[in-house]
Amino acid sequence: MPGGLLLGDEAPNFEADTTIGRIPFQDFLGDSWSILFCHPRDFTLVCTRELSRAAKLAPEFAKGNVKMIALSIDSVQDHLSWSKDINAYNGEEATKKLPFPIIDDHKRDLAIKLGMLDPNQRDGQGMPLTARVVFIFGPDKKLKLSILYPATAGRNFDEILRVIDSLQLTAYKKVATPVDWKCGDSVMVVPTISEEEARKLFPKVIDLNILG
Incomplete structure (x- = not known):
């Protein structure tokens, strides 16, 4: 049965070959926030557009001290060739260098271990495709969020x-963000603190009937 990660689980401490050499995963994460995102296959149109978008947004992730690392079930050599296509799609020089590494998982060992397979989508050999998983880890190397998209989305x-x-924001402040929240919008005080403490922490708070 496929494995998987649950919120609060520690990032797996595997070693893997990547487009920047062999890395121990936890060493790569360091004390940064980080995002691991996987893809069904190199050179496919949707995956190429996704990694092109990720490369374009790399400066935005860097502003938040977020490291990026991708995974696809092909070899490093395929990844490096694919990187040229990704850069060319962005209108950049077709080099093999991206602003993030891509993990070699041609045997699907990590995809299986981390629960990344889509059982409803299969390749020409009848093998399940890798789903489009997003894992976000905090500086403590604990899983803070996971999103599982099917291979087709x-x-x-x-x-x-x-x-x-x-x-x-919520990692460092005793608040929660409401529906459709965006940076700069109003937030909510978490219900685990008293009204008195909330007024001390947030002297400009408008409404304390806020969460729960």
């Missing part, structure tokens, strides 16, 4: 940036 990177803003 491209992900929304604007939502990923939005939810990282929420995760980072």
Whole structure:
């Protein structure tokens, strides 16, 4: 049976070959926020557009101290060739270098271990395709968020940036973000603190009937 990660689980400490060499995953994460996102296959149109978008947004992720790393079930050599296509799609020089590494998982070992397979979509050999999973880890290397898209649905990177803003805010402040929240919008005080404490922490709070 496929494995998987649950919220609060520690990031797996595997070693893998990538487009920047062999890395121990936890060492790569360091004390940064990080996003691991996987793809069904190299060179496919949806995946190429996704990684092109991720490359374009790399400066936005860097602003939030977020490291990016991708995974696809092909070899490093395929990844490097694919990187040229990704850069060319963005109108950039067709080099093999992207602003994030891509993990080699040609044996699907990690896809199976981390529960990344889509049982409803299969390749020409009848093997399940890798789903479009997003894992976000905090500086403590614990899983803070996971999103599982089927192989047929491209992900929304604007939502990923939005939810990282929420995760980072709520990690350091005793607040929660409401529906459709965006950075700069009003937030809610968590119900685990008293009204007195809330008024001390948030002297400009308008309404304390806010969460729960």
